[in-house]
Structure formats: structure tokens, C-alpha cells
Amino acid sequence: MSAGPGAFPTPDEAALQAALDHLAPPGIRIACRALRAGDAAHLLPEEAGSITARHPARRDASVAARWAARQLLKAHGLGEAAIPRAPSGAPIWPAGLTGSLAHDETMAVAALGRIDVMGSLGVDVEPPEPLSPDLLPLVVTAADRLPEPSDLLAARLVFCAKEAVYKAVYPLDGQILDYGDIAVDLPLRRATTRSGRQLRLFICTVPRLVVLAVMEV
Ligand SMILES: CC(C)(COP(=O)(O)OP(=O)(O)OC[C@H]1O[C@@H](n2cnc3c(N)ncnc32)[C@H](O)[C@@H]1OP(=O)(O)O)[C@@H](O)C(=O)NCCC(=O)NCCS
Structure with missing residues (x-):
């Protein structure tokens, strides 16, 4: 999984992705992205109104998780699909898919599956x-x-x-x-x-x- 335009995966990212590649059962994919200052620049216009965190690091983390999710969406032909936030905080996925996002101080993770195979999924x-x-x-x-x-x-x-x-x-x-x-x-x-x-x-x-x-x- 590449780290973004013009960037190689960081060693931490590569190590976690290698572990995640063996984690998920068939039908679910997981991707990660190391948090990078300035990731908020990758926020899509359709997401901007729902991602209201003001702290720059928090916005970077939310966008890093979505960046990771978009790598997974590419497998479904939906690479630039927006993932806005519902008022509850839950991410809103394109039709037919379900997924989950998480981030800690250094890493963001996204998981994605087809809704007819998974009832629902969550990741932390x-x-x-x-x-x-x-x-x-x-x-x-x-x-x-x-x-x-x-x-x-x-x-x-x-x-x-x-x-x-x-x-x-x-x-x-x-x-x-x-x-x-x-x-x-x-x-x-x-x-x-x-x-x-x-x-x-x-x-x-x-x-x-x-x-x-x-x-x-
Ligand atoms: C959902 C929750 C547990 C996330 O915890 P967090 O430490 O703030 O953040 P994480 O990085 O683990 O996860 C954040 C992501 O959770 C997702 N999320 C938030 N609310 C959600 C909800 N109601 N349903 C599903 N996913 C949700 C979002 O994708 C969010 O990412 P975003 O902010 O970038 O859009 C927390 O925000 C919350 O709502 N807690 C209230 C209930 C609770 O804490 N109960 C005790 C634990 S069971």
C-alpha cells in the first residue's frame, strides 16, 4: 500500500500493514496510514462540512483514515468516493459497502467490506x-x-x-x-x-x- 503521492511507506506503516494483511478474514480489507502533518489537505469537498474538528492534528488524523479507506475503495472502483461523517460520528460509506475508521497518536486505520457479506464491522x-x-x-x-x-x-x-x-x-x-x-x-x-x-x-x-x-x- 503506497503512502501517498510522491511518498514511500514509513517503516512503521510498512510493518503495521504487513501485520494487517494477515488479520482480516476473507471479504474484509484493512489499510493503515502513518499520521502526517498537513494530511487535511486531502479532505474532499463533500467531506469538509461534516468533519468539524478544529484541532489541525485531529483533522489530519480523520483525513489520514479516509485516505487509507480510499485505498481500499479503489479495489471496488471507487477511489475518490467521499466518506462524510454522520451527525452520530459514524462514517457514511458508498452504497453496498460497510467499514470503520480509527486513529491513535501516530497511525490511522480503515477497514472495509461488502454489506451483503458483513452485517457490520468496527476497528480500533x-x-x-x-x-x-x-x-x-x-x-x-x-x-x-x-x-x-x-x-x-x-x-x-x-x-x-x-x-x-x-x-x-x-x-x-x-x-x-x-x-x-x-x-x-x-x-x-x-x-x-x-x-x-x-x-x-x-x-x-x-x-x-x-x-x-x-x-x-
Ligand atoms: C466512537 C468512539 C468510541 C471513538 O473513539 P475515539 O477514541 O474518539 O476515536 P477513534 O480514533 O478510535 O475512532 C474515531 C472514529 O470512530 C468513528 N466513529 C465515531 N462515532 C462513531 C459511531 N457512533 N459509530 C461508528 N463509528 C463512529 C469515526 O469514523 C471516527 O473517525 P473520524 O472522527 O475521523 O470521523 C467515541 O468517539 C465515542 O463515540 N464514544 C462514546 C461511547 C463510548 O465511549 N463508550 C465506551 C466504549 S464502548
Whole structure:
């Protein structure tokens, strides 16, 4: 996956893309883009009104994720298709497709699949760092299952999984879920929401934490 007009992939980008190429099940593609100052210049006019973040770094990240998504859309003959933001925050995909976007401090990720194959999907990316101990009681509950012995890095993975699940489920149910509304089973790579939605999890831990949550039709 190239890094953009006139640019080679950064080493971090190439390493993450290599991991992502092995992550997704058939029918779903994932791409990444290292955040670059000035990426907001790639915002399409049809997206500009919906991407209202004022902080330049946040706009760069939103556009980097969309840039990655457009690399995936090219496979469907839709390279320059716009991906505006709904008022809920969810991305709006071209007809027949579904996907998800995420960004952390250094990397943006996009996942895309056909809607007749996937009911919905969500993705999240996080640095491979332990969860802050302050957040542990908020994020991990008795309903979650972690590998034994466990640690705060596994807890960060649970956080990442719950964000991915939320992004997959919100467009269908329109409900704001809390961490306690999602039960994650890391060993079985499955998640269940309080409303009964069941999702499969596809997990990458190196070089960054990436979770793809997939709800099949
Ligand atoms: C969706 C949410 C979890 C994203 O978290 P974040 O750390 O801000 O940002 P991420 O980089 O992980 O993801 C951002 C992307 O999520 C997507 N997104 C935002 N709201 C969404 C929604 N309601 N449904 C699906 N996707 C959504 C957008 O594509 C967004 O990218 P953009 O801002 O460039 O358009 C957060 O914005 C949110 O709405 N939280 C409220 C509910 C919550 O936190 N519950 C606890 C976790 S289960």
C-alpha cells in the first residue's frame, strides 16, 4: 500500500500493514496510514462540512483514515468516493459497502467490506502500551475473559476491542454503549453486547494493538 503521492511507506506503516494483511478474514480489507502533518489537505469537498474538528492534528488524523479507506475503495472502483461523517460520528460509506475508521497518536486505520457479506464491522487502533490502572475498573468487568496470567496490556486490548465493537454496533442499534455493556472473551476472540449482538474479533498486538470486530449477516 503506497503512502501517498510522491511518498514511500514509513517503516512503521510498512510493518503495521504487513501485520494487517494477515488479520482480516476473507471479504474484509484493512489499510493503515502513518499520521502526517498537513494530511487535511486531502479532505474532499463533500467531506469538509461534516468533519468539524478544529484541532489541525485531529483533522489530519480523520483525513489520514479516509485516505487509507480510499485505498481500499479503489479495489471496488471507487477511489475518490467521499466518506462524510454522520451527525452520530459514524462514517457514511458508498452504497453496498460497510467499514470503520480509527486513529491513535501516530497511525490511522480503515477497514472495509461488502454489506451483503458483513452485517457490520468496527476497528480500533491503540499504541501497544498498558492501560492506565485508573481506567481498569471502568473498562474491564467480571463479564470479560482475559488470558491467564493477565496484565494491563491485555486490559488495553479489551479497551481496544470494546471500542471496535461499539463502532460496529452503533450504526445498527443507535445506542450509546458503555464498557460494561460489552463482554469481551479474548481467548475465544468473541464479544457480546448487552442487547445480544455477537461479534468475532480479529486481533493484532504487534507492532500496534488493532482489533477488528465483525458482525456477520
Ligand atoms: C466512537 C468512539 C468510541 C471513538 O473513539 P475515539 O477514541 O474518539 O476515536 P477513534 O480514533 O478510535 O475512532 C474515531 C472514529 O470512530 C468513528 N466513529 C465515531 N462515532 C462513531 C459511531 N457512533 N459509530 C461508528 N463509528 C463512529 C469515526 O469514523 C471516527 O473517525 P473520524 O472522527 O475521523 O470521523 C467515541 O468517539 C465515542 O463515540 N464514544 C462514546 C461511547 C463510548 O465511549 N463508550 C465506551 C466504549 S464502548
